[in-house]
Amino acid sequence: MLSKRVIACLDVRDGKLAKSVKFVDTKDIGDPVHKAKQYYDDGLDELVFYDITASSDGRAIMIDVVERVAAQIFIPFSVGGGVRSVDDASRLRLAGAEKINVNSAAVKDPELIHRCSEAIGAQSVVLSMDVLRVTASASIPSGYEIVIHGGRTNTGLDALQWAKRGEALGAGELVVNSIDADGTREGYEITLTRMIADAVRIPVIASGGAGRPEHLYEVLTAGHADAALVASMVHYGEYTVSQIKGYLAGRAIKVRDTHLQTSTK
Amino acid sequence: MITIVDYNAGNLRSVKRACDAVGIESLFTQDPDAVAKADKLIFPGVGHARTAMATLVRTGLGDAVRHAFQRGTPILGICVGAQLLLDSSEEGETPGFGFIPGRTRLFRLEDHSLKIPHMGWNNVVVEQAHPLLSTLQTGDELYFVHSYYLDPAEPRHVYATTDHGFRFCVALGRDNLFATQFHPEKSGRVGLGLLARFASWDGTPC
Numbered sequence: 001m002l003s004k005r006v007i008a009c010l011d012v013r014d015g016k017l018a019k020s021v022k023f024v025d026t027k028d029i030g031d032p033v034h035k036a037k038q039y040y041d042d043g044l045d046e047l048v049f050y051d052i053t054a055s056s057d058g059r060a061i062m063i064d065v066v067e068r069v070a071a072q073i074f075i076p077f078s079v080g081g082g083v084r085s086v087d088d089a090s091r092l093r094l095a096g097a098e099k100i101n102v103n104s105a106a107v108k109d110p111e112l113i114h115r116c117s118e119a120i121g122a123q124s125v126v127l128s129m130d131v132l133r134v135t136a137s138a139s140i141p142s143g144y145e146i147v148i149h150g151g152r153t154n155t156g157l158d159a160l161q162w163a164k165r166g167e168a169l170g171a172g173e174l175v176v177n178s179i180d181a182d183g184t185r186e187g188y189e190i191t192l193t194r195m196i197a198d199a200v201r202i203p204v205i206a207s208g209g210a211g212r213p214e215h216l217y218e219v220l221t222a223g224h225a226d227a228a229l230v231a232s233m234v235h236y237g238e239y240t241v242s243q244i245k246g247y248l249a250g251r252a253i254k255v256r257d258t259h260l261q262t263s264t265k
Numbered sequence: 266m267i268t269i270v271d272y273n274a275g276n277l278r279s280v281k282r283a284c285d286a287v288g289i290e291s292l293f294t295q296d297p298d299a300v301a302k303a304d305k306l307i308f309p310g311v312g313h314a315r316t317a318m319a320t321l322v323r324t325g326l327g328d329a330v331r332h333a334f335q336r337g338t339p340i341l342g343i344c345v346g347a348q349l350l351l352d353s354s355e356e357g358e359t360p361g362f363g364f365i366p367g368r369t370r371l372f373r374l375e376d377h378s379l380k381i382p383h384m385g386w387n388n389v390v391v392e393q394a395h396p397l398l399s400t401l402q403t404g405d406e407l408y409f410v411h412s413y414y415l416d417p418a419e420p421r422h423v424y425a426t427t428d429h430g431f432r433f434c435v436a437l438g439r440d441n442l443f444a445t446q447f448h449p450e451k452s453g454r455v456g457l458g459l460l461a462r463f464a465s466w467d468g469t470p471c
Contacts, residue, residue: 001428003386003406040453045386071282076408076451096278098410098451121275121312123382123410172382172410203380226380256386256406 003256004220005045005227006245007205008234010035012081013052015061033068039234040073042241045256047073048101048175048229051081063095070096080128089116093124101175103128104148107155107162110169117170126205127171131159131192132179144192151179163196174200175229177207185211185232188219197224205229213239213247220253267464268303269293270330270346272320275311276450280343283450287457289464300329305463306338308444310345314369314413315357317345327362334364334442339468341397341460342444347415347437350444356413365439367417374430382412387427389435389447395424396466397443398436400458407447407456409435415446441468 011018016030036047049069051062059082066079079092080101089100100120106112106127116125130151136143144159163174176196178189188209197204206225210216216228233239245255269280271293284291284307291307294300308330310317321327334340348354349361354369361369372381386406391398409427415434417423424443425436435446443463449456 001387002380002383003388005385070279071285074283074286074451074453074457076410093275094278096282098279123311123384123412124275173384201377201381203382203384224378226385257388257404 001254002226003045003254004225004248005205006216006241006248006255007046007048007227007229008036008039008044008241009048009050009207009229009231010235011050011052011231012062012065015053015065018052032065033072035235036069036077037072039241040075043245043256044075044241046075046227047077049077049079049081049097050101051079053082063091066092066095066097078126080126083116085112086115086119089120089125093120099124099126099173101126101128103130106166107146107148107157110165113166113169113171117172122170122172125171126173126175127163127166128175128177129159129162129166130177130179131189133189133192142195144195147179151182159192160195160199163200167200167202171202173203173205175205175207176225177229178209181209182207184209187211187215188223188225188228190218190223193219193223193225197226203227213244216244217248217251217253220248266303267291267305267307268299269307269309270300270326271295272317272324272326273312274309274317274345276309276343276448279448279450280307280309283457283460284464287461287464289460295324295326297325297329300326301332303333303338306330306333306340307463308340308342308346310343310347310349312345313357314345314348314354314361315359318349318354318359318361321349331362334362337441337468339463339466340442340444341463342442343450344411344446344448347444347446348413350437350442351415351417354413364442365417365422365437366419367415367422367437369413370416371413372430376430379430382410383414383429384410386452387429387447389425389427391425392420393424395436395438395443395470397459397462398425400462401425401455405455407435407445407449407452409447411446438470440470443470
């Protein structure tokens with residue numbers, strides 16, 4: 001039986017951790033590779049780097065970050081943010097990322113999912129979707145709409161239909177990020193996550209709202225998620241990855257056994 | 266020195282980096298001669314089975330791998346590099362090398378709560394002792410990502426299994442050949458440990 005995955009997300013700008021990531025240990029000085037290594041050593045199952053760089057120079061730096069991560073961290077990791085073409089995807093893949101995340105660019109050009117899937121394989125293409133709760137209507141029957149540009153732009157796309165379309169176009173996995181829950185630290189959007197997880201055959205990663213380990217428990221059980229994304233709750237040092245996984249294991253969630261991993265260090 | 270067969274498999278560089286991390290000298294090559302004469306081979310693989318097999322045939326690397334197997338070179342296959350060792354694969358209905366009798370099949374799971382691809386960490390049960398699995402402990406988890414699974418015809422070739430809706434083979438072997446469906450290069454320390462074992466393996470199954 002597969003374990004439920006705990007995935008940490010790091011926002012990177014110009015090759016450095018974005019300011020939204022705060023540190024307990026000042027030695028980090030914003031190096032995403034250092035932070036990633038720390039989580040890897042603590043039993044993290046997977047990593048996501050989200051490149052929020054605006055400039056093209058910064059994107060070249062991201063390739064360097066990916067290469068450095070790949071040299072030190074032997075768990076799967078994906079890179080998202082600014083993937084607009086098969087070339088972008090292939091470059092990141094070659095630099096060492098297992099998977100690439102497409103988001104806004106796929107909304108504008110859904111065939112991008114298909115092209116990336118053909119080029120690097122469905123297992124390496126993650127469709128990341130930002131979702132906002134709205135009043136259900138004829139065009140948005142599920143009551144959840146896809147938004148882009150960090151939630152600022154509505155698209156008129158129904159989240160449930162978009163998820164199914166993404167799967168049909170060749171995405172190998174979905175990240176369902178609730179804009180409503182994001183930043184609240186009051187828990188994931190369970191209803192949304194469950195609705196989408198039940199409607200597709202590919203794995204679903206829940207994102208947005210994690211503040212405490214029980215939130216992961218909720219979304220991995222009631223929310224039917226295969227994996228849960230965490231950010232600030234580990235970046236701020238309130239919880240460690242091993243604490244979260246220990247908590248989940250204590251509540252009978254199957255997680256990768258971290259003590260067996262560290263014993264072979 | 267480990268030679269990694271370079272036929273554009275998606276995980277080629279990850280395998281190289283994992284070898285680097287555990288201090289194993291390795292290189293990758295597209296030269297069939299170098300593959301045929303290698304001391305030790307890693308045969309990686311991520312992608313489509315038929316495309317992979319077609320590339321191997323076209324480049325002559327397939328013949329080189331076959332030659333290496335026949336002359337007793339220790340070989341480690343990974344993922345699609347394991348699937349192609351069987352007679353055939355349902356992915357694109359392609360023949361494989363046929364080193365081990367059996368077929369690679371598509372997951373057809375009736376329980377729709379079980380996701381496809383089988384993606385993530387799963388615990389592996391050792392079915393037969395093997396030098397490459399000797400450091401594996403009960404409950405150790407390895408990283409998988411695949412939609413097709415290994416179905417060798419004979420139990421004697423099955424070295425480890427896992428469960429995703431049913432129990433299936435995730436490590437197979439015969440003589441100087443060993444191959445895993447999971448990705449040792451992405452399976453944390455447990456996976457790196459397996460690669461380190463391969464570096465010191467003499468190519469005998471016990």
